Amino acid sequence: MDEIFHITESQQFSRNDLDELFNQADAMETLVKHRGVTDTLKDKVMVVLFYQPSTRTRLSFETAMSRLGGSYVSTENAMEFSSHAKGESLEDTIQTVANYGDVIILRYHKEGGAKRAARVSPVPVINAGDGPGQHPTQSLLDMYTIRREFGSFEGLNITLVGDLKNGRTVHSLAYMLAKYPIGKICLVAPPSISMPQGLLDYLEKHGIDYNQSDSLAAVAPHADVVYSTRLQKEYFDDPREFEAVQGKYVLSQDIVDTMREKSIILHPLPRNEEIPYVVDHDPRARYFPQVRNGLYMRMALLNKVFGR
Ligand code: ASP
Secondary structure: OOOOOOEOOHHHOOHHHHHHHHHHHHHHHHHHHHOOOOOOOOOOEEEEEEOOOOOHHHHHHHHHHHHOOOEEEEEOOHHHHOHHHHOOOHHHHHHHHOOOOOEEEEEEOOOOHHHHHHHHOOOOEEEEEEOOOOOHHHHHHHHHHHHHHHOOOOOOEEEEEOOOOOOHHHHHHHHHHOOOOOOEEEEEOOHHHOOOHHHHHHHHHOOOOEEEEOOHHHHHHHOOEEEEOOOOHHHOOOHHHHHHHOOOOOOOHHHHOOOOOOOEEEOOOOOOOOOOHHHHHOOOEOHHHHHHHHHHHHHHHHHHHOOO
């Protein structure tokens, strides 16, 4: 029997896997635009188990499954409305819901949740965010968006800015970028919420040129991609620490005006004050097309998980 295909972290994807997913996502776009739905997964049921809030990830997975002809059951607030509230362990919940569906989409509030779930699950578990850990399906759609915009990753100069300590999307994205011959990664964050050392070691080990800066204005003119993120308020223990970094690294229109003409601005969303609404009118703002790419990529991924 094939090994169960869990998706827990970005490092597990090979370049071949990624290239195949990008091509499949292109095919899903054509499918959605021309036919709307198909029936590839009509025999499959997806269980959606979310312990933290979500707009895009949950709804795009559910839409993806619907457009592939499958069905789903969903707990959008498992903290309150699952037996978690009665003290049930994640492992017991997983071994329960695995009886109902063929794949589990899990968002958990603590790092390592997806790996814990994968250890006990007889059906594939897909990590839809595990606390401040990783969010590999977000980075799949981020990578897909970058590839659509530039055609390849070669030589690209990518700036990641915001809460690099607690932001799981930047962790997953950095791990995935490290698979390609990109130009450079610039990490812009206040020292108290900078990129974890383990990830920096990984970049170094994989020969990725990176630097850390505290000036978005200084690096933005040289970037092909500015990937902005919000402060992850929910992970700050001390409100004073949050206030000390709030409002730093706003991508103002003045900074955007210094960016290369062919550069792009991405954000996993939701945003707070880090990208003012006025920037939405700039042709470099690509965060809403990025959202749409998430649907195509999650369709491609679900098909791949089931070998379809
Ligand atoms: N939606 C993304 C996540 O779940 C980004 C964020 O919440 O800031 O990680």
